[in-house]
Amino acid sequence: MTLIELDRDAPLDPEAGRRPPPWRYRHAGLLVVAVLLIALGGAAPGPAVLWRYLGAIDAKDAVSPIQLAGGRLYTVTSTGRERAVTAWEMTQPARRLWTVQVPMTRGHDPAQSIFGSIRVQRSGDLVLLSESLATTAVDTATGRTRWTSPVRITVAGGVGYTVGWIFRPGTAYDESSGDPGALYFSADGEAHTEPPVRTELRGVDLATGKQLWAYAAAGAATVDPAPGTPAALLITSSDRLTLRAVATGDVLAETELVRIDGAWPTSASVVGDVVLVEYQEAARELVYEARTLRRIWQREISPMLPDAVDCQDVLCSADGGETWVLDPATGRPVWPVTEADRLYRRAGYLLETDAATGAPVRLVDPRTGASRVDLEGWAEEVGGATEDGPLLLRRGGAAGGQTFGVVLPGHPEVRLLGTAEVAPEECAADEHHLVCRDEAGLRIWAYRI
Known part of the structure; x- marks a missing residue:
């Protein structure tokens, strides 16, 4: 039953035969139009897109790559033996927030003043600056150093973790010898002639940098983030698969x-919701559910033959000269991949790129392979996209500039943004901003609200 509350203070209806003047209907008419636009949302444009130039920052001395994290821009400069990271708020105009000096590590060559690249990760009110072996955690608002770690920290589910391989003493490889044979590398890139005797995994409290838990596996093991919640890590050792919670280290x-x-x-590798365990000598691959580690199917493989298509975020198999996308639950072929050399998730679809040029060709439905968005004419995607975030595209524009377009998740169309007088060498994007390098520094646009 619907109840309608009567307004006892409302004015009486006008007398019969006396029609209000037209101007009395103006506001009511506008209200009706607004209500209709909301009610007919399926026929209206999708989420708002705004191409707006925010300005430039003087960062011509900043080294590559351009890094965006947590809605902010980070630039890295190095002079001699010193290096600094600067955080920028991407407002109009862009505003410098802070600059912090990053401690040197073994990755620095004093003779040539060569630094390894710094990786920026945002987690809550912290920014993690990692390079080579070390990680420095700084306050997001002020840049004040909270803690440092002599090992590289990776973030998953709001918790940090580290992976280290321990080798038997005396197995370091003598590069001057030139001796042939298999080599095994530690986390710091040092080569060894024997595999590691154990793998150490540690959980780290990002608020303090202190260890939360530790686990050791015999021999060499790989560690991969697993899909789903709670956040977990998949540990593949020589004889078992183990799923551990990132926050506690508990076995799931x-x-x-x-x-x-x-x-x-x-x-072993994680692809979507499954784990692929490869037996190269037996030419066999076993497939497990990533969250339960239940074995669901297996297949024969040809490890000596390279795949014609690079399927990064989806299961594929070459059969009779064709590449097929597989149903991860059963391993059965679902649809064939044609005229593509890469296939990976973007904007909720699968992006196919041209086998000859690497240019984007189309976005397809992951379940059926049906074409959803034609990308002909676009040169490449702008770096920085995530699997389920917007896909930003670029192509050559008038007078040597670059034209940009975007595909928003759930909206199968390219929306033209605008043209900018920048070179195509280096641009990066997040879900709301585009940053491109030119001879004067870095230029910033907002493209989505």
Whole structure:
């Protein structure tokens, strides 16, 4: 039943035969139009897109790459033996927030003043600045150093973790010898002639930098973030798969790996919601659910033949000269990949790129392969996109500039943004901003509200 509250203070209806003048309807008419636009949202344009130039910053001495994290721009400069990171708020005009000196690590060559690139990660009210072995955690608002770590920190689910491989003493490789044979590398890039004796995994409290938990696996092991919640890490050792919570280190699931034709697995990877465990010597691959570690199917593989298509975020298989996208639950072929050399998730779709030029061709439905957005004429995507975020595209514009367009998740169309007088060499984007380098520094646009 619908109840309508009567307004007892409303004025009486006008007398019969006396029609109000037209101007009395103006505001009511505008209100009706607004209500209709809301009610007919399916026929109206999608989320608002705004191409707005915010200005430039004097950062011509900043080294590559351009880094955006948590809605801010970070630039890195190096002079001699010193290096600094500056945070910028991308307002109009852009505003410098702080500059912090980054401690040198073994990655620095004093003779040549060469630095390794700094990776910027944002987590809550912290910014993690990592290079080579070390990580420095600074306050997002002030740049004040909270803590430092002698090892590189990776963030998953708001918690940090570190991975280290421990080698037997005396196994470091003598580069001057030129001796042949397999080499195994530590986290700092040092080569060894034997595989590691154990792998150490540690959880880190990002608020303090202190250790939360520790785990050690015998021999060499790989560690990959696992999909789903709570945030978890998949540890693949020689004889088992283990899923551990990032926050506590607790075991969420575990399963033993088996030998196939007398061979143990050689590698493992996480693709979407499944784990692929490869047995290179047996030419076999076993597939497990990522959250339960339940084995669901297997297939024969040809490890010596390279795949014609690079399927980064989807399962593929070459069969009879064709590449097929597979159903991850069953391993059955679903649809063929044609005229593409890469296939990866963007804006909620799969992006196909041209096998000859690498240019984007189209966006397709991940389940059926049906074409959703034609990208012909666009030269490339702008770096910095995420799987489910907007896809920013560029192509040559008039007078040597660059024209930009965007595909928003759930909206199968390219929306033209505008043209900028910048070179195509280096641009980066996040979900709301575009930053491009020119001879004077860095120029910033907002493209989405």
